[in-house]
Amino acid sequence: MPYWLMKSEPDEFSIDDLVRAPKKTTPWFGVRNYQARNYMRDAMRVGDGVLFYHSSCAVPGIAGLAEVASTPYPDETQFDPKSPYFDPKAARENPRWMLVDVKLARKTRLLPLDELRTHAALAGMVILKRGNRLSVTPVTAAEWKAIGRLLAPDAR
16 A cells, blocks of 8 residues: 655644544645645555655654545546636646545654654655655655654654
């Protein structure tokens, strides 16, 4: 099973918002990077594991675990002129931007970016590479397991 890290700014949509969402599920809208879009459109499958990551905040880091809950479908915000994610070049018959639904598995303690950097098993994570700005990135099975150990209830 593939694994992913998906970034969200907590001021816009946090892990707590996902906890409160109907069916603890949300569409992952607003992605406007082609590589991140391609991951959602071409590579993600229902049931894939997701690290829900808080970005652009005082303490960025992994805030919870989730899973991909739908096949890809058009991001409706691309068609809404009132949306900050509106794309005037997008057409309903040929949408440019796709999304998947993400469902909460569990909220975790915040696993800060600084702590991620201290673990050799995570040294290759895309999120830790200089200049990475993608909002959706793949996570290896080994990285997923290492993070699982760090998030185990008795781990600290």
